[in-house]
Amino acid sequence: MKAGTPLLQLQGITKEYQMGTEIVRALRGVDLAIHENEMVAIMGSSGSGKSTLLNILGLLDVPTAGQYWLDGQNVARLSQSALARVRGRRIGFVFQTFELLPRQTAVRNVELPLIYSGTAHRRQLAIEALERVGLADRMKHRPNQMSGGQRQRVAIARALVQRPAILLADEPTGNLDSRTSEEILDLFENLYREGQTIVIVTHEPDIAQRCRRIVCLRDGQVESDEDCGAARPDPGVLMRGGQAP
Amino acid sequence: MIFLSNVYNALEQLVTHRMRSLLTILAIVIAVTATITVVSVVQGFTRYVSNFLEGLGTNAVFVAPQRPAGDAGKSLGRVELNEEDFHAIESQCSALRRVSPWIPCQDVKLRYGRDQITCSVEGVAPSYHTVRNFPVDAGRPFAVMDVERAQQVCVLGREILRKLELDEDVVGGNLLIDGRRFRIIGVLASKGNFFGHSLDDVVLIPYTTALKMYPVFRRHLIVAAQAVSAEAVPEAKAQITNLLRRRHNLAAHQPDDFIVQTQGEILAAFNNVGAVAVSVLAGIVGISLLVGGIGIMNVMLVSVTERTREIGLRKAVGARRRDILLQFLTEAMTLSLLGGGLGIALGYALSTLASLHPHMVDVVVPTWAVLLGFGISAGTGVVFGIVPAVKAALLNPIDALRHE
Numbered sequence: 073m074k075a076g077t078p079l080l081q082l083q084g085i086t087k088e089y090q091m092g093t094e095i096v097r098a099l100r101g102v103d104l105a106i107h108e109n110e111m112v113a114i115m116g117s118s119g120s121g122k123s124t125l126l127n128i129l130g131l132l133d134v135p136t137a138g139q140y141w142l143d144g145q146n147v148a149r150l151s152q153s154a155l156a157r158v159r160g161r162r163i164g165f166v167f168q169t170f171e172l173l174p175r176q177t178a179v180r181n182v183e184l185p186l187i188y189s190g191t192a193h194r195r196q197l198a199i200e201a202l203e204r205v206g207l208a209d210r211m212k213h214r215p216n217q218m219s220g221g222q223r224q225r226v227a228i229a230r231a232l233v234q235r236p237a238i239l240l241a242d243e244p245t246g247n248l249d250s251r252t253s254e255e256i257l258d259l260f261e262n263l264y265r266e267g268q269t270i271v272i273v274t275h276e277p278d279i280a281q282r283c284r285r286i287v288c289l290r291d292g293q294v295e296s297d298e299d300c301g302a303a304r305p306d307p308g309v310l311m312r313g314g315q316a317p
Numbered sequence: 318m319i320f321l322s323n324v325y326n327a328l329e330q331l332v333t334h335r336m337r338s339l340l341t342i343l344a345i346v347i348a349v350t351a352t353i354t355v356v357s358v359v360q361g362f363t364r365y366v367s368n369f370l371e372g373l374g375t376n377a378v379f380v381a382p383q384r385p386a387g388d389a390g391k392s393l394g395r396v397e398l399n400e401e402d403f404h405a406i407e408s409q410c411s412a413l414r415r416v417s418p419w420i421p422c423q424d425v426k427l428r429y430g431r432d433q434i435t436c437s438v439e440g441v442a443p444s445y446h447t448v449r450n451f452p453v454d455a456g457r458p459f460a461v462m463d464v465e466r467a468q469q470v471c472v473l474g475r476e477i478l479r480k481l482e483l484d485e486d487v488v489g490g491n492l493l494i495d496g497r498r499f500r501i502i503g504v505l506a507s508k509g510n511f512f513g514h515s516l517d518d519v520v521l522i523p524y525t526t527a528l529k530m531y532p533v534f535r536r537h538l539i540v541a542a543q544a545v546s547a548e549a550v551p552e553a554k555a556q557i558t559n560l561l562r563r564r565h566n567l568a569a570h571q572p573d574d575f576i577v578q579t580q581g582e583i584l585a586a587f588n589n590v591g592a593v594a595v596s597v598l599a600g601i602v603g604i605s606l607l608v609g610g611i612g613i614m615n616v617m618l619v620s621v622t623e624r625t626r627e628i629g630l631r632k633a634v635g636a637r638r639r640d641i642l643l644q645f646l647t648e649a650m651t652l653s654l655l656g657g658g659l660g661i662a663l664g665y666a667l668s669t670l671a672s673l674h675p676h677m678v679d680v681v682v683p684t685w686a687v688l689l690g691f692g693i694s695a696g697t698g699v700v701f702g703i704v705p706a707v708k709a710a711l712l713n714p715i716d717a718l719r720h721e
Binding site: 127161188 | 629637715
């Protein structure tokens with residue numbers, strides 16, 4: 073664990089759902105602190121609560137109990153519209169199924185978060201974000217004119233365009249072949265080295281191994297939380313073919 | 318910025334679902350087309366009718382005998398308006414400037430040389446030219462002497478000249494009215510058409526002559542009068558009513574056995590016709606808007622369901638409920654305003670087409686009708702777009718993103 077104030081901190085987070093007459097306890101008191109410029113994998117079998125945790129981290133869902141500080145701000149009890157604001161400005165989402173708007177070009181897809189935050193110079197910022205993910209030559213392409221890997225890069229550019237405090241990726245390589253998955257992971261790796269804080273939810277150990285820290289969930293609780301920075305592979309090896317020129 | 322983006326998205330959706338959008342807005346197109354067309358035509362008619370009524374004469378008042386409806390009418394004896402009544406009105410009503418009898422005889426045979434036509438002959442006094450605003454523009458008008466001596470002289474309307482293929486040289490000539498020889502002393506200035514019916518298709522003769530020829534009218538005169546001013550019209554009406562009630566010995570409980578109609582009342586009657594047309598229109602428009610609105614709501618609900626994941630994504634990247642609400646409301650309004658726009662264009666086209674008809678009045682689309690068209694279509698968009706938009710706005714982002 074690093075020292076200093078964590079970028080985000082969860083304390084005693086619980087989440088309960090009403091399923092018919094039954095109350096499902098998806099999270100049972102999760103404590104977690106993530107510092108700036110960490111690359112964390114959240115692992116666990118299905119039903120372990122990792123999706124619920126990601127939703128709460130991404131402010132898509134509010135916990136039943138517990139505290140959540142993001143950037144020193146307590147965000148566990150914000151209003152809907154304040155949550156939307158923090159989501160838009162401080163958090164970048166990457167989904168398994170990309171979730172691009174099908175009829176809009178790459179650059180317009182990337183601009184989307186900027187529209188809602190009312191940011192100026194949207195086109196310029198979107199172009200820069202696309203350049204960061206190596207898609208400078210695909211600005212005007214629509215999602216159906218791009219490969220799966222390119223689409224996910226557009227989605228990552230969209231997540232990065234607001235310069236979020238944290239990048240949340242939910243099974244980002246789940247819909248990609250292994251070669252493309254490598255490329256996307258290389259991209260994450262690069263972003264991490266540029267200082268981006270990244271949290272990846274995955275059930276694949278291979279992917280988790282590329283992260284510096286692995287948090288394992290089981291039955292709604294943190295089962296293990298290990299720093300495996302030493303075990304990471306040489307980034308130089310991974311760079312091959314993965315990066316745009 | 319969000320507004321522009323919403324409009325862009327709305328247009329994009331519209332282009333993507335061309336057929337669906339077009340079918341959806343059809344009812345709104347119909348509603349707005351009906352509004353524009355009917356309002357324009359009714360306006361045209363109203364203007365036309367009031368122009369015509371101006372032509373009846375300035376501040377005109379008409380008096381005619383009329384048996385009241387129902388038992389009260391049956392209990393009255395003879396209902397009549399005779400020459401003495403006319404003279405009494407002429408001499409005793411201070412609010413009137415000019416008074417003339419008006420004896421309209423329909424289907425009278427007119428013979429000039431070998432040509433014979435049927436037309437209406439009206440028995441009048443010299444003041445009629447002024448009361449009805451019907452001057453002569455060739456020859457001379459009636460003189461007092463013509464009436465006093467019941468001369469067989471006549472003044473022809475322009476349409477009579479046209480039918481007999483004559484020109485103004487006919488003044489001084491003779492023609493036969495129901496077999497009697499009349500001298501033509503003048504030609505009336507043209508008054509034009511009213512709903513395709515020529516107002517110039519008339520022959521004027523002195524009313525005394527008309528009463529000799531058609532004695533039945535002795536008890537059944539119509540009196541055309543002109544009040545001294547527009548303000549004096551109600552006073553004139555009151556004076557005539559009091560005078561005739563006294564002369565006809567009507568008791569307080571008995572209704573009038575005559576009617577006094579003013580130009581304004583006739584105009585009001587025509588306006589009533591316009592009001593009926595407008596309420597029929599309101600019915601059509603109301604139903605069309607309801608149908609159109611439900612269509613829009615339906616399509617928007619489908620659109621919200623189809624795009625549930627998109628809504629989830631938008632929320633994930635920072636869209637507030639308000640943003641989503643406005644996005645879908647903008648989309649609904651784009652549809653309804655497109656319908657309104659098409660309706661206005663179509664209404665314009667139909668109104669223009671209507672005024673091309675020879676017996677039709679000049680139709681002008683009033684600006685307020687265009688604004689009304691836009692207003693009702695925008696209103697429909699808001700009213701029926703709000704439910705789907707709220708549904709979209711309230712979607713839970715997690716559920717929306719998981720939606721299959």
